[in-house]
Amino acid sequence: MKNNSRPSANLNSKYTFQAFQKDQFWLPAAIMALFMIIAVFINEANRFNTFRAFLGFTLPLICGGLSAYAFLEDTALELQFTTSRSTWKMIFERLSIIALVITLTALVFQVYAYLIGVDLSLLGGLLARQLIWAAPSLAMLAFGASVSLLARSSPGGFAFVGGFWTLQLFMRGWFANSPVLRNVLLFYSAMDPNTHAAAVNQLSLVWIFVLLLLATHNLLKKTERYI
Amino acid sequence: MKQFLGVLRYEYRMSIKRRSILITAFIFSAYYIFMWMTNEYHFDLAEGIANPLFAQAGQNVFGLNLFFPVVVGIAASDRAIRDFKLGTRELLRATDLRNSTYVLGKYFGVVLSFVTLEFVIVFFVSIFIVIKMHWSALFILYNLLSVLLISTPGLCFIIAFSLLCPLFMPLRVYQILFTGYWYWGNFISPTVMITLSDTVLNASGEFPMTAFLGVMVSADSPEVTQAKAIANILTLLLVAALALTGMTAYINKTEKRAA
Numbered sequence: 001m002k003n004n005s006r007p008s009a010n011l012n013s014k015y016t017f018q019a020f021q022k023d024q025f026w027l028p029a030a031i032m033a034l035f036m037i038i039a040v041f042i043n044e045a046n047r048f049n050t051f052r053a054f055l056g057f058t059l060p061l062i063c064g065g066l067s068a069y070a071f072l073e074d075t076a077l078e079l080q081f082t083t084s085r086s087t088w089k090m091i092f093e094r095l096s097i098i099a100l101v102i103t104l105t106a107l108v109f110q111v112y113a114y115l116i117g118v119d120l121s122l123l124g125g126l127l128a129r130q131l132i133w134a135a136p137s138l139a140m141l142a143f144g145a146s147v148s149l150l151a152r153s154s155p156g157g158f159a160f161v162g163g164f165w166t167l168q169l170f171m172r173g174w175f176a177n178s179p180v181l182r183n184v185l186l187f188y189s190a191m192d193p194n195t196h197a198a199a200v201n202q203l204s205l206v207w208i209f210v211l212l213l214l215a216t217h218n219l220l221k222k223t224e225r226y227i
Numbered sequence: 228m229k230q231f232l233g234v235l236r237y238e239y240r241m242s243i244k245r246r247s248i249l250i251t252a253f254i255f256s257a258y259y260i261f262m263w264m265t266n267e268y269h270f271d272l273a274e275g276i277a278n279p280l281f282a283q284a285g286q287n288v289f290g291l292n293l294f295f296p297v298v299v300g301i302a303a304s305d306r307a308i309r310d311f312k313l314g315t316r317e318l319l320r321a322t323d324l325r326n327s328t329y330v331l332g333k334y335f336g337v338v339l340s341f342v343t344l345e346f347v348i349v350f351f352v353s354i355f356i357v358i359k360m361h362w363s364a365l366f367i368l369y370n371l372l373s374v375l376l377i378s379t380p381g382l383c384f385i386i387a388f389s390l391l392c393p394l395f396m397p398l399r400v401y402q403i404l405f406t407g408y409w410y411w412g413n414f415i416s417p418t419v420m421i422t423l424s425d426t427v428l429n430a431s432g433e434f435p436m437t438a439f440l441g442v443m444v445s446a447d448s449p450e451v452t453q454a455k456a457i458a459n460i461l462t463l464l465l466v467a468a469l470a471l472t473g474m475t476a477y478i479n480k481t482e483k484r485a486a
Contacts, residue, residue: 023397023399027400027403031403031404031407041421042420046419046420049419050420058407061406062403065399065402065403066399068399069398151247151250152247153245153247154399155301155302155304155305156246156247156248157247158301158399158402159247159248159297159298159301159302160247160251162297162298162301162402162403162405162406163251163255163297163301165406166293166294166297166406167255167258167294169410170293170414171262174262
């Protein structure tokens with residue numbers, strides 16, 4: 001009986017850490033370093049905007065880009081599917097590492113702002129400020145994963161994520177002016193922090209994250225689509 | 228020449244049949260039509276322009292060009308590297324196909340596939356606008372000419388780098404950097420931070436649109452002379468050629484090392 005059962009695999013972040021896509025660790029740090037350099041050389045008037053641009057605009061893009069490649073580029077994907085590990089565990093392993101790296105990056109960047117004397121209080125208090133990058137990053141995390149699984153292609157998935165991000169960036173004013181559509185605008189709370197509308201936007205982005213996470217789970221369960 | 232056309236034909240078919248990319252491009256285009264119809268994308272026209280219909284067509288294509296190259300750059304970036312990953316490159320090495328022919332065939336196959344896609348999108352968008360606004364059918368022709376004038380030089384530029392860069396950096400790193408570059412390098416004002424947007428390396432198509440069609444992105448947009456627009460197009464094509472030369476040299480070098 002025991003011999004016939006599928007091999008089990010425990011929560012295996014070590015596998016993801018060691019064998020899978022090292023760039024998810026260094027890419028956010030590299031882009032942060034670039035913004036740190038820009039923040040030093042940019043004029044005083046635009047320094048705060050550089051910090052806001054990284055936290056509220058750039059981190060969600062990095063998050064979506066990394067998560068679009070979280071599943072299908074694994075060379076041992078078929079092997080992973082043969083184990084008895086639950087789909088949720090696999091999702092947690094892959095996405096939690098990206099979320100952790102993004103969180104660390106955001107926190108280090110805010111410490112850097114403090115060290116060079118940039119006041120981020122315009123974005124809210126210490127906790128409220130975290131929602132400005134966390135809510136859109138979570139939404140993009142699940143968006144990248146679900147779209148790439150839907151397209152059965154990581155580049156195809158990221159083409160959609162990148163296009164969506166760019167479209168929102170160019171048309172952020174149009175989205176922000178609509179009382180309904182501003183709730184799906186990734187950058188709304190960075191554009192208009194400390195308002196009731198920003199809180200509603202963050203809440204709706206977290207709901208979008210939950211819904212897309214459920215979609216990711218349903219898509220990943222259909223293992224035959226990716227073999 | 229026969230080999231070049233063979234690679235081009237094969238790459239063109241492979242590139243244009245990608246369902247996920249086609250769906251993505253058409254979804255964003257449909258959204259763009261909606262925006263255009265609700266008057267969200269209308270720029271200032273210079274005083275006394277010779278052909279207002281051509282100018283409308285120019286801004287129509289430029290509006291699409293705000294985000295279409297992002298999809299193109301991302302979609303094109305796995306076209307070369309996949310040959311290495313899937314082992315097709317080794318198979319090609321066993322033939323007498325020269326690396327330069329391979330690179331050129333691949334490049335023009337990808338460029339033509341995306342220009343075709345943009346032609347199709349712009350064709351349908353302009354038919355829709357002609358019917359809705361009761362404009363002259365010449366508008367459709369002006370739109371297709373605008374694709375050649377405004378979009379194509381930029382597409383040639385970004386596709387060359389999308390083929391080259393993933394050979395020596397992880398694919399998704401390139402794609403994320405490229406998405407950020409598109410906004411930073413083409414649309415951020417130079418008064419905000421250092422950017423390429425006011426140089427001849429601007430790939431958005433703004434320079435030819437302003438210089439030849441008289442459409443200004445904003446009222447305070449700098450004046451662009453026709454000489455600067457021509458220099459812009461030539462520079463983009465020249466840099467693309469340099470990137471392809473670099474790609475050929477890189478493949479030659481790695482294959483020599485492997486041998």
